Structure formats: structure tokens, C-alpha cells
Amino acid sequence: MRISIEDVHFVYPGGVEALRGVSLSIEPGERVAIVGQNGAGKTTLVKHLNGLLRPTRGRVRIGDWDTAQVEVHRLAQRVGYVFQNPDGQLFCRTVAEEVAFGPRNLGYTPEEISQRVAEALALAELEDKAEANPYDLSPSWRKMVALASVIAMDTPIVIFDEPTTGQDVRTIRRIERMIEMLSQRGKTILTITHDIDFCAENFERVVVMGQGRVLLDGPKEMVLGMEAILAQTYVEPPQLTRLGMRLGFEKTVCTSEQFLETLRRRLDHPQSDPRAEG
Amino acid sequence: MAVIEIQNLTYTYPATSHPALREVSLTVEAGEFVAIIGPNGAGKSTLCYTLAGFIPHFFKGELQGEVRVAGQDIRRVRLEDWVLKVGLVFQNPFNQISGAKFTVYEEIAFGLENIGVPREEMKRRVEEVMALTGIEDLADRSPYALSGGQQQRVALASILVMQPEVLVLDEPTSQLDPIGTREVFQVIRRLAHQGVTIIMAEHKVEWIAEYADRVIALAEGRVIGTGTPADVLTDPRLPDYGIGISRYTAVARRAAGEGLWPAERRLPVTLDEAEAGFRAVEEAHAHLH
Structure with a gap:
């Protein structure tokens, strides 16, 4: 309905x-x-x-x-x-x-x-x-x-x-x-x-x-990464979303599955993220 | 200096057969911020009531062992004197409201009125705590016509205004939005720096990790762990006891299971620790490639 x-x-x-x-x-x-x-x-x-x-x-x-x-x-x-x-x-x-x-x-x-x-x-x-x-x-x-x-x-x-x-x-x-x-x-x-x-x-x-x-x-995944707008209404992104942001994940992660998946992918292909190089 | 000394405390509520607290021993120093964690029914609220003197003076029941707060035996104190030394912020803010006052301002002044604080000092203290707890704009509202979050701030203010030596808080942020929660933790942290001793029962472990000096874990009325947040909140037994852990700890534990957390590093309890650990993992892998 x-x-x-x-x-x-x-x-x-x-x-x-x-x-x-x-x-x-x-x-x-x-x-x-x-x-x-x-x-x-x-x-x-x-x-x-x-x-x-x-x-x-x-x-x-x-x-x-x-x-x-x-x-x-x-x-x-x-x-x-x-x-x-x-x-x-x-x-x-x-x-x-x-x-x-x-x-x-x-x-x-x-x-x-x-x-x-x-x-x-x-x-x-x-x-x-x-x-x-x-x-x-x-x-x-x-x-x-x-x-x-x-x-x-x-x-x-x-x-x-x-x-x-x-x-x-x-x-x-x-x-x-x-x-x-x-x-x-x-x-x-x-x-x-x-x-x-x-x-x-x-x-x-x-x-x-x-x-x-x-x-x-x-x-x-779209909404929870928008830190500045969330802050306007006294909300902070979820813990793992913030952690992903700190680590420079390109995609917003919301759950531990999403976090670990992104982490594994970055470890397998470090060149895919410029911030992981050098 | 130890402000709270508890030895072998066992307490049973009237008309119940199982003790709510069993052989609890703990010491808290002046100005310490101690968080109490545990599943519902573990005895967190009972411990709060005991420190505030509601046990044994109001709830009666059977209390064994020693409970000394500020050098006094809790059994010997008079509750009307005790409430000036130890402030208790209830879990449900609705229970804290006197019912005798029509505005938030008067509600917060109520305790000071009762002990005959001079008018000018009363006004100064009321306005100070209203600013501290961010409720100046609620001054003229009825304490009953507030949202849960607003009521929770009013309840906190009405206790802070009494300037207790020991502040006992039973889940004081349960109805607050995340930034409101952070504000309350910051206020509490500041009070601890000023020498107020803080005991807070709380489920929100990610905040405890950031703000508390020490954590005591309770389960089925017993102390099952005590130490720094980093020690207690990474104890692998917590989930078995029905105690929540932060997402940082949980995700790092899973990562560690697949070799994606530095071998020698303790599991993280805060965002900063998690970031540092995972950066180390990424750097180590970058060298491999």
C-alpha cells in the first residue's frame, strides 16, 4: 500500500x-x-x-x-x-x-x-x-x-x-x-x-x-555520507561510514560487510585509489 | 582519594529471591569518569540507586557488604542530606520532574529553593546550568510539554544546579540526537575535570570509549570486567554477556579473522584507533605490491 x-x-x-x-x-x-x-x-x-x-x-x-x-x-x-x-x-x-x-x-x-x-x-x-x-x-x-x-x-x-x-x-x-x-x-x-x-x-x-x-x-549509501547536511540536523554519519571517509574510500560504506568488501578491493588493487599510492 | 568504596555489595530487592547485585567491589577516585555497561537487568540501575542512597533508604530490601561514599556509610546517611552530595539523573526524565512547577526555569530552581539558596545566587546558578545544557530557550515552557530529548536536558540541569560532589547518571542520553549526546558527554567530561566524580550507566559504547576514564562491566549482578575503555571494550567475552561493542571493534575483529588487522595491535575502540590500524594494513599491503 x-x-x-x-x-x-x-x-x-x-x-x-x-x-x-x-x-x-x-x-x-x-x-x-x-x-x-x-x-x-x-x-x-x-x-x-x-x-x-x-x-x-x-x-x-x-x-x-x-x-x-x-x-x-x-x-x-x-x-x-x-x-x-x-x-x-x-x-x-x-x-x-x-x-x-x-x-x-x-x-x-x-x-x-x-x-x-x-x-x-x-x-x-x-x-x-x-x-x-x-x-x-x-x-x-x-x-x-x-x-x-x-x-x-x-x-x-x-x-x-x-x-x-x-x-x-x-x-x-x-x-x-x-x-x-x-x-x-x-x-x-x-x-x-x-x-x-x-x-x-x-x-x-x-x-x-x-x-x-x-x-x-x-x-x-547516498544519504549517510553527506556529512555537512547531516550536521545541520545534528546527525553524524554512522561509525563505519566515518571510518571509510577517514580512510579515503571513494564509496560510502554503511555496514561491516560493505566496509570489508571495500577494504579487500583496495588491498588487492592499491593503484585504483591514488591516495593509497606512494 | 577514593570517593566511592564498595566492598562485597550484595543487594536483593524486597519480595524477590535473586540478588540484583552480587559481591560487587569497586573503588572510584575523585574526579574520575566511570561508565557502567551491561545488558538490561545486569544491575546498572540498582548500582546507581545504591550510590544515590535510594537503596536502602527508599527501596528497602536486603543490603550486605560495605558501601561508602565520601567516607560515609550509605546505611547511616539521611536521604535528605545525601541528595545534596550525590545527584542522580534518572533513566526516564519524566520521573525526575517535580510536578510542582509550571515552567522549566522554576523546575530547575526547585531544588535550590528547598535548601534556601539566596535569590540572586539561585538565578545565577539556574541560568548557568541552562546555558551549559543548552535549554535557555525552554525557560518559560511547561516541563511536561517537552520532547523526550528536551526533558532529558531539563532533568540533567535540575541535578547539575545542585552542584553535587558525585553525579550518578542512568542512561542520560537515551533520547538525545547524536550531537545532543556529544554535548552531554562533553559537559560531563568538563565536570569531571573540575573534580566532580561521575558514574554513568550507558549502552553507547562508542561514546564511552571516547570520554570515560574507566569502564565497569556488569552481568547478572556481578562485575565481570573493569579497566580502561580500551581494555574492557575489547574483551572478547562481551558479546556472550549481551554487551554491545563499538562497530570499530566489531569490524576490526572480523578483519583480524582474515588477516586484515595488524597482528600485534589491540582492537580499536575509537574512530582514531580504527583509522590508524587500517592505515597500517593498507601501507603494509602497498609495500607488498
């Missing part, structure tokens, strides 16, 4: 202009990360996709629906949204009930609900915690419950707001596996993140926002 954001402006009550003409088009199945400084308008923008906010000017379309014309509960069939803080969205007595809440509200049959719950629990690696109370789990596992409860709604579009904040490396790996699985099922995935290394390793397309506008939008 295509997302189409057309020249969207948004002014909060009180006069803060959070979006100043944003246009983006996202195709079904894309994996897109949105980065940018605190206050750049990232969360304001994604709240337009599930109708929590409506444009002051401009238009947002999810497939054939204009979000200004569609009620929030109907948009929930197309757009799932995982908040940054899981405690803002958990309220049931068991993990299984929590995860079943969304699909139940979308009107699925009991069989469909149990199938979706089982799948979501598997994707979130929560099978052995189905009967636990979410609040007896550690914050990391509560995060996975929040993710599962949105994934169970089986929406074509899933939005993650800062999924890795405060998480340790094992939880981040779980989230990465989950994103990979969702992607293989054809879901469109949008993530807001400050974790630029996580962005570089898991997303193909990167949108850079600053002061309510899109500063850069394109494949990560």
Missing part, C-alpha cells in the same frame, strides 16, 4: 510550525528510516500517517484513503504504530490478551485472532511469556510485547518510533530479526531513530529531517 505525503504543513495549537512542506512517497514493502535532530518534526510527521494528526495544509494518502477523510480507528487497519515508551500502550493482564486486543478490535474471527496472536508472539520471541503479566516482565520484554501487539494487527504499514532507545544489544537484535521477517512478508516499515548505526544496518532508504522539512531522501 502506497504512502503519499503531499506538501504537508502542520501547525500545533499555540503556533509552533512543526512541518513546513513535507512531500514523500513510499512504495509498498519499502524500509525507510527517518532521522534528524530532536524537534525536527519526525514524530509529528508519522502521526499524520495514522490520523493522530491531520495536516494544516497539504494531503496524506494511505493507499486510496485521504487521512483527513478517514477516522482514526479505520486507519488502524492500514497503519500500525509502536510508541517509543511501551508503558503508554500496555494495559491487559496477560501478554496474550494484550496482543489479542488489536486484532479483536479490528473485527477478526476468533480463529484469525488466535493465528495472528501466535504469529506475533513468535516474531517477538515471546512464545514462552504468553501468560505472563506484561508488568512482571523486564522493560526490554515489555518493549517486545508492545511490538507484538501492533504486529498482530497485521497492517500493511508498520511504524516504529525509536525502537532501540534504552535497549541492550540482545533486544536490538530481536527487533532487527522482527523487522527482517516483517519485511519478507511485504510490509512497509517506517522507523524514527537517533541510532544512526541501527539505521545504516537495517534500512535501505533514509529520510533526513530538519526544522520541519526533508533535507535529504534517498538510498542510505
Whole structure:
């Protein structure tokens, strides 16, 4: 399902202009990360996709629906949204009930609900915690419950707001596996993140926002090397991208695979890079 | 001079059967910047709460062993005196906000008001920390109507204004953008140079590598490593404990596996070290050709 954001402006009550003409088009199945400084308008923008906010000017379309014309509960069939803080969205007595809440509200049959719950629990690696109370789990596992409860709604579009904040490396790996699985099922995935290394390793397309506008939008290998523009919105290139730049790599590298591949090629053909000679 | 001395600390929260900290011993000198790393549930926050006196005075539970901060036994101090010596910046900035004040400026002044600091000094100190933490433009905003990153800076400012001898920070940059993170690390580094003792629980190892003097690694409540960032962050056991390592260390370890890292050189933890190592590899190869 295509997302189409057309020249969207948004002014909060009180006069803060959070979006100043944003246009983006996202195709079904894309994996897109949105980065940018605190206050750049990232969360304001994604709240337009599930109708929590409506444009002051401009238009947002999810497939054939204009979000200004569609009620929030109907948009929930197309757009799932995982908040940054899981405690803002958990309220049931068991993990299984929590995860079943969304699909139940979308009107699925009991069989469909149990199938979706089982799948979501598997994707979130929560099978052995189905009967636990979410609040007896550690914050990391509560995060996975929040993710599962949105994934169970089986929406074509899933939005993650800062999924890795405060998480340790094992939880981040779980989230990465989950994103990979969702992607293989054809879901469109949008993530807001400050974790630029996580962005570089898991997303193909990167949108850079600053002061309510899109500063850069394109494949990560194009966007993440543009140090000067990233700095305008308080973002630094990923660690390995910076290392590649220091070493004079001609191509922007984002992952350790890309880094090692470039390194091997340079070692095999030192003459191909003038800086390696002499 | 050791400001923090912990010997054989074992602590169990009320109504739990497993200790959150087990036989922890460590010493921290005045003006040292010590980072605590470890997976979620390793005991990082518990250690922060103990240094701040919340354990045992607020959380109760069972505390064994010795915890001395600035020469005082943590069991004997009164929490209301202690908060003036040891400042704690919570992991969730929302928990730090008093709820008693309508503006960020007043929120930051709240602690000083409570201890009766004269008005002129109060204003000077509040304005100083607002500048230091980059939140001057938020002075008149409600502390509740802020983004996570802004709230995190306000929480930090409200503790810094008290000028504690020991500053304990529990993931103080989790909601900040990368440049905001760098600014906070720089502020903390400067305070350490001024003699403030810093304990920071943090996952962002690439920043720890650059700014901390020493790293303590915790797993399942135990200290599993302590030393310079270069020593601890290249410990090959860290991934097994669920502790993240920097991309520089990770990529160099893979490169080393195919002979693409200088044999005698320690794995890098910072950008500079990684650059130096890989340059050496390229130079060695250039001579071969």
C-alpha cells in the first residue's frame, strides 16, 4: 500500500510550525528510516500517517484513503504504530490478551485472532511469556510485547518510533530479526531513530529531517555520507561510514560487510585509489 | 582519594529471591569518569540507586557488604542530606520532574529553593546550568510539554544546579540526537575535570570509549570486567554477556579473522584507533605490491 505525503504543513495549537512542506512517497514493502535532530518534526510527521494528526495544509494518502477523510480507528487497519515508551500502550493482564486486543478490535474471527496472536508472539520471541503479566516482565520484554501487539494487527504499514532507545544489544537484535521477517512478508516499515548505526544496518532508504522539512531522501549509501547536511540536523554519519571517509574510500560504506568488501578491493588493487599510492 | 568504596555489595530487592547485585567491589577516585555497561537487568540501575542512597533508604530490601561514599556509610546517611552530595539523573526524565512547577526555569530552581539558596545566587546558578545544557530557550515552557530529548536536558540541569560532589547518571542520553549526546558527554567530561566524580550507566559504547576514564562491566549482578575503555571494550567475552561493542571493534575483529588487522595491535575502540590500524594494513599491503 502506497504512502503519499503531499506538501504537508502542520501547525500545533499555540503556533509552533512543526512541518513546513513535507512531500514523500513510499512504495509498498519499502524500509525507510527517518532521522534528524530532536524537534525536527519526525514524530509529528508519522502521526499524520495514522490520523493522530491531520495536516494544516497539504494531503496524506494511505493507499486510496485521504487521512483527513478517514477516522482514526479505520486507519488502524492500514497503519500500525509502536510508541517509543511501551508503558503508554500496555494495559491487559496477560501478554496474550494484550496482543489479542488489536486484532479483536479490528473485527477478526476468533480463529484469525488466535493465528495472528501466535504469529506475533513468535516474531517477538515471546512464545514462552504468553501468560505472563506484561508488568512482571523486564522493560526490554515489555518493549517486545508492545511490538507484538501492533504486529498482530497485521497492517500493511508498520511504524516504529525509536525502537532501540534504552535497549541492550540482545533486544536490538530481536527487533532487527522482527523487522527482517516483517519485511519478507511485504510490509512497509517506517522507523524514527537517533541510532544512526541501527539505521545504516537495517534500512535501505533514509529520510533526513530538519526544522520541519526533508533535507535529504534517498538510498542510505547516498544519504549517510553527506556529512555537512547531516550536521545541520545534528546527525553524524554512522561509525563505519566515518571510518571509510577517514580512510579515503571513494564509496560510502554503511555496514561491516560493505566496509570489508571495500577494504579487500583496495588491498588487492592499491593503484585504483591514488591516495593509497606512494 | 577514593570517593566511592564498595566492598562485597550484595543487594536483593524486597519480595524477590535473586540478588540484583552480587559481591560487587569497586573503588572510584575523585574526579574520575566511570561508565557502567551491561545488558538490561545486569544491575546498572540498582548500582546507581545504591550510590544515590535510594537503596536502602527508599527501596528497602536486603543490603550486605560495605558501601561508602565520601567516607560515609550509605546505611547511616539521611536521604535528605545525601541528595545534596550525590545527584542522580534518572533513566526516564519524566520521573525526575517535580510536578510542582509550571515552567522549566522554576523546575530547575526547585531544588535550590528547598535548601534556601539566596535569590540572586539561585538565578545565577539556574541560568548557568541552562546555558551549559543548552535549554535557555525552554525557560518559560511547561516541563511536561517537552520532547523526550528536551526533558532529558531539563532533568540533567535540575541535578547539575545542585552542584553535587558525585553525579550518578542512568542512561542520560537515551533520547538525545547524536550531537545532543556529544554535548552531554562533553559537559560531563568538563565536570569531571573540575573534580566532580561521575558514574554513568550507558549502552553507547562508542561514546564511552571516547570520554570515560574507566569502564565497569556488569552481568547478572556481578562485575565481570573493569579497566580502561580500551581494555574492557575489547574483551572478547562481551558479546556472550549481551554487551554491545563499538562497530570499530566489531569490524576490526572480523578483519583480524582474515588477516586484515595488524597482528600485534589491540582492537580499536575509537574512530582514531580504527583509522590508524587500517592505515597500517593498507601501507603494509602497498609495500607488498
